[in-house]
Amino acid sequence: MILVFGRTGQVARELARQAPEACFLGRDEADLSDPEACARAIREAKPDAVINAAAWTAVDRAEEEEAPATVVNGAAPGAMARVCAELGIPFVQISTDYVFDGSGERPWRPEDPVGPLGAYGRSKLAGEEAVRAAGGTHAILRTSWVFSAHGTNFVKTMLRLGATRDRLTVVMDQVGGPTPAKDIAATCLAMARALTSNPDLSGTYHLSGGPDVNWADFAREIFRQAGLPCEVQDIPSSDYPQKAHRPANSRMDCSGLSRFGLSRPDWRQGLARVLSDLQGASS
Template sequence: MILVFSQTGQVARELQRRAPEARYLGRDEADLTDPDACARAILMIRPSAVINAAAWTAVDRAEDEEALATRINADAPGAMARACAGLGVPFVQISSDYVFDGTGTRPFKPNDPTGPLGAYGRSKCAGEEAVRAAGGSYAILRTSWVFSAHGSNFVKTMLRLGRSRERLSVVADQVGGPTPAGAIAEACLTIAEALIHDPNLSGTYHLSGTPDVSWATFARAIMAEAHLPCEIAEIPSSAYPTPARRPENSRLDCADLANFGLTRPDWRRELPHIIHEIGDTP
C-alpha cells in the first residue's frame, strides 16, 4: 500500500483518481509543520512506498516566512525520507525548477548545479539535500508550471481573468514546460513501483510538459482553447515585479525519464480536457 502525504493538492487529487486504494494523509493526520509526526505516521502505517505530494507553494510569501517554508519543504521531507530508509521502502519527493537560477537557454539537467533565486527555491533545494542524505531508496522528481482543474494555478487564473477582460499583460521572458498534474501523478506512481523492485534507480529526475513556451504563449493557448477573445500582450518580467524573483529559464532536460519508460507529456493535448473539467468551455 502506497502512502501519500496530501489530500487536496493538485497532484494529490490526480493521484486519488489513479490510485484510490492508496492511503492519503491530510493536515489533520500529518501536519508538515511537525516533521516528527510525519515520520511517526510512516512508521505506524508501514507502507510499501511513500509519495510526498504536499508542500509550501506560496512562492512570494516564502520571502517573509522562509523558516516556515523550510520546515515544510525541507525538514518534513527529510524526516519522511529517514523513516522510509529505516523501513527499507522508497520515498518519492516532488521538487521544483526553482532550485535553479534560470540562466541560459538550454534545459537544465538533473545533475546541473543548483542556485535558487529566492526563499522558496532554497527551501526546495534543502529538501532535496535532506532526502538524499537520508540514505534510503528515493526519487526526487523536479517539475514546473503545474496545472490542473484543481486548486490554484495559471490556467484557472487566465480563464477567470479572460472572461472579464479584453486584454491581459503576461510575462514573455520566462520560458518553461507547463506540466499537467495528472502526468506528475502517473510518474510518481510508476517511479514508486519501480523503486520497490529496483532501489538502484534512486536519483534525481525531471518531468515537465512539452513544448517549452513562455507564459504569454501559454496564456494565448488557454484563451484560444476556451474560445475567449481576450488579447494577450507580452511584457518583460521587469514590468511585473514580485517579491520573489522567478527563473527566466525553467526548461528541464527530462531524458532520464526513459529509465522508467516515461516521456514528457504534451500539455497541448491535456489542456482541452482540463479546461472542459473546469467548466469554462462555452
C-alpha cells in the same frame, strides 16, 4: 499500499483519481510543520512506498517566512525519507525548477549545479539534500508550472480573467514547460512502483510538459482552446514585479524519464483535458 502526504493539493487530488486505494494524509493527520509527526505516520502505516505530494507552495510568502517554509519543504521530507530508509521502502519527493538560477537557454539537466534565487527555491533544495542524505531508495522529481482543474493555478486564473477582459498583459521573458498535475501524479506512481523492485533507479529526475513556451504564449493557447477572445500583450518581467524572483529559464531535460519507460507529456493535450474537466464540473 502507497502512503501519500497531501489530500487537497493539485497533485494529491490527481493521485487520488489514479490510485484511490492509496492512503492519503491531510494536514489534520500529518502536518508538515511537525516533521516528527510525519515520521510517526509512516511508522504506523507501514506502507510499501511513500509519495510526498504536500508542500509549502506560496512562493512570494516564503520570502518573508523562510524558516517555516524550510521546515515544511526541507525538514519534513528529510524526516520522511529517513524513516523510509529505515523501513527499506521507496520515497518519492516532488521538487521544483526553482532550485536553479534560471540562467542561459539550455534545458536544465538533473546533475547541473543548483543556485536558487529565493527562499522558496532554497527551501525545496533543502528537502532534496535531506532526502539524498537519508541514504534510502528514493526519487526526487523536479517539475514546473503545475496546472490542473483543481486549486489555484495559471490556467484557472487566465480563464477567470479572460472571461471578463478584452486584453491581458502577460510576461514573455520566462520560458518553461507547463506540466499537468495528472502527469506528475502518474509519474510519481510509476516511480514508486518501479523503485519497489529496482532500487538502482534511485536518483533525481525532471518532468515538465513540452514544448517549452513562455507565459504569454501559454496564455494565448489557453484562450484559443477555451474559445475566449481575450488578447494577450507581452510584457517583460520587470513590468510585473513580485516579491520572489522567478527563473527566466525553466526549461528542463526530461530524458531521464526513459528509465521508467516514460516520456515528456504534451501540455497542450493536458490543457484540453483540464478544460474538459472544468466544463464538466460547471455543467
